[in-house]
Amino acid sequence: MSRRPERRVAALSGDEGSAVAEYTMTMALIVGVFLVVCQFAYATHVRSTLTMAAAESARYGARVDAGPGVAQERARDLVSDSLSPRYAGSISAHRSSAEGLDVIQVDIDAPVPVLGPFGVGLTLHTSGRAIVEERSA
16 A cells, blocks of 8 residues: 555656646637737728828818818718728818928827727827819919
8 A cells, every 4th residue: 555655646746638738828828929910910900991091081182172071071981981980080181281282181080909999098190181183274
């Protein structure tokens, strides 16, 4: 009977069964890194889409028969259709001057997606400008 406890202690001191624990810890780390990369890609997509919407709506509002109101509505439609209406909450358009030229500027402020599409109070600002077209005589 004295040999039996020694054998049990010897069996517990080996590395048998550690592969399962190593696999579980490694997979948790890999899945975490994968989710962080996916979240960064989503945030980059949102930023690119908002920048595209601001530039496109500024060009749309700079036409001869349009103006800042038309540009603001176009930006709201583009953001709502391509992302979500919650990203279209703070959109403004106004006429300004840049280097002596009249321009339409569209500004979009939207939440930064941190956990999937949900923000945590951080704001992303992007803007687009286009030179106002004038009627030729």
